[in-house]
Amino acid sequence: MMSQDPVRVGLIQQQVSENTQDNLPRALAAIADAARRGAQIVCLQELFGSPYPCQDQDAARFDWAETIPGPTTEALARHAADLGIVLIGSIFERRAAGLYHNSAVVLDADGRLAGLYRKMHIPDDPLYYEKFYFTPGDLGWGAVQTRFGAVGVAICWDQWFPEAARLMALAGAEVLFYPTAIGWQFEEGASVDAAQHDAWETVQRGHAIANGVFVAAVNRVGPESLPGQSGIRFWGQSFLADPMGRVLGRASSDSEETLILECDRSAVERTRRDWPFLRDRRVDAYSQLTRRFRDES
Numbered sequence: 001m002m003s004q005d006p007v008r009v010g011l012i013q014q015q016v017s018e019n020t021q022d023n024l025p026r027a028l029a030a031i032a033d034a035a036r037r038g039a040q041i042v043c044l045q046e047l048f049g050s051p052y053p054c055q056d057q058d059a060a061r062f063d064w065a066e067t068i069p070g071p072t073t074e075a076l077a078r079h080a081a082d083l084g085i086v087l088i089g090s091i092f093e094r095r096a097a098g099l100y101h102n103s104a105v106v107l108d109a110d111g112r113l114a115g116l117y118r119k120m121h122i123p124d125d126p127l128y129y130e131k132f133y134f135t136p137g138d139l140g141w142g143a144v145q146t147r148f149g150a151v152g153v154a155i156c157w158d159q160w161f162p163e164a165a166r167l168m169a170l171a172g173a174e175v176l177f178y179p180t181a182i183g184w185q186f187e188e189g190a191s192v193d194a195a196q197h198d199a200w201e202t203v204q205r206g207h208a209i210a211n212g213v214f215v216a217a218v219n220r221v222g223p224e225s226l227p228g229q230s231g232i233r234f235w236g237q238s239f240l241a242d243p244m245g246r247v248l249g250r251a252s253s254d255s256e257e258t259l260i261l262e263c264d265r266s267a268v269e270r271t272r273r274d275w276p277f278l279r280d281r282r283v284d285a286y287s288q289l290t291r292r293f294r295d296e297s
Contacts, residue, residue, distance in 0.1 A: 004266040007148045009175065009214075010039030011259040012048075013238040013251045015222035020050045020064065024072060027089075028079055030258055035083040037260045040109075040148040043088040043218045045238075046156050046181040047102065050092065052220070055229045057132040065094035068116065073105050081111030086146045088153055090179040093118070095135075102134045104153045104179055106144045115144030119155040120164065127185045127232055130157075143171035149265060152176040152213075159204055159217060163289070169211035170278075174265050176207065180219040183234035197235055205245040212243045212272040214263045221256060243271035 012030045017023055027048050034042045047053070049072055053061040066072060072091060080087040086109055093103040102122070106115035118137025122130045141164050143150045152168030152175070159165075159178040168176055182200060184193050201217075208215040218238045225231025239250040240261045251257040272278060288294050 004269065006262050006264050006266075007175070008038045008040050008260060008262050009216060009240065010034030010037070010042040011216055011218045011238045011240065011251070011261070012042065012044050013219060013221050013236050013258065014045065014048065014256050015234075016048065016051055016220060016224060018051055023049045024075060028075065031076075031079055031085075031087065032083060034258050034260060035085050037258075039085060039260050041086040041088070041146070041151065041175070041177075043177045043179060043216060044090060045218045045220045046090045046179040047092055048090060048179075048220075051224050051226060052181050052232065052234075053092065053226075054130045054133055055127045055224075055226045055232065057129050058226075061133070062094070062100060065092040065100050067095075068093050068103060068105060069113065070094075073107070073113070076105070077107050077111040077113065080107040080109060084109045086114075086148050086151070088151070088177050088179065090155060092133075099135055100133055101137060102130065102155055103137075104155055106146065106151060106153060109147040114146055115142075115151075115153065117141075117153045117155070119158060121157045121161060123157045127229065141167040141171070143168060143173035145172075149174050149263075154178055156180045156182060159200075159207075162207060162210065165207035165211055165213075165215075169213050173213060174268050175214040175216060175263055176211075178204065178215070178217045180217050180238075181234060182219060183232040185230070185232045193235075197237065201237070201239065201247075205241045205247070208241040208243055209245040209275070210277055212268055212275065212277065214243060214268075215241045219251075221252070221254065243267050 102119040152173030220234035221236030
């Protein structure tokens with residue numbers, strides 16, 4: 001039986017520099033600080049190494065991608081091993097010529113590549129033109145066994161889909177991590193901004209409740225714009241929710257911050273005993289979920 005000892009997670013929320021050479025050293029410094037503060041599993045935000053590339057369609061930005069393993073993942077792996085932590089990093093992956101993914105690596109505490117995830121749900125919205133850049137992932141959703149527990153990893157748009165969270169939980173993940181890049185891209189007013197943020201947080205707290213797991217969302221923060229674009233105000237507010245959906249900590253909406261929070265992994269067992277959603281699932285009755293839409297015949 002796996003240990004249910006508590007685990008401390010570090011969620012690193014940063015504002016990205018336009019100088020791509022600055023971002024990896026800044027992330028490494030923040031990771032080291034999180035480890036000094038007791039974090040055992042540390043997660044970076046989506047595509048932490050560069051400005052968010054998808055605000056428009058520019059083929060030159062494929063030059064920002066790199067292989068896995070590659071310079072960034074090797075630097076992260078060395079850092080994980082030196083610090084004795086599990087590290088989750090989101091990478092613009094060059095898989096082959098003309099084939100790119102929005103990916104995340106899970107590096108175990110010895111620096112070993114323990115898991116690779118490629119973003120499955122790819123959005124295509126104003127200032128989020130990800131379909132131009134990224135091929136949908138082909139690895140599905142699962143759990144990665146690490147020194148400090150079983151984790152599930154998905155990326156940003158994936159966090160809205162209950163199926164992804166369910167599959168990670170069914171595979172044994174105790175903490176779901178969502179590296180994220182989400183914000184406000186239009187001036188729609190404070191009430192709309194608040195409603196959008198509330199929906200984002202609420203749906204993920206729902207995943208925590210429905211699956212009896214911890215859920216961590218790690219978002220970018222601050223304004224970013226590329227030449228000729230109005231830009232995005234990334235809303236930060238990275239957070240961790242427990243298996244009852246309670247927010248254990250939430251970062252700032254406008255500044256960099258690293259949250260260090262404890263996950264009592266025994267709460268997964270306790271909560272699922274009280275709310276046995278996995279027990280009561282009607283797996284014999286869900287075949288229609290594999291259809292795009294249940295049309296009336």
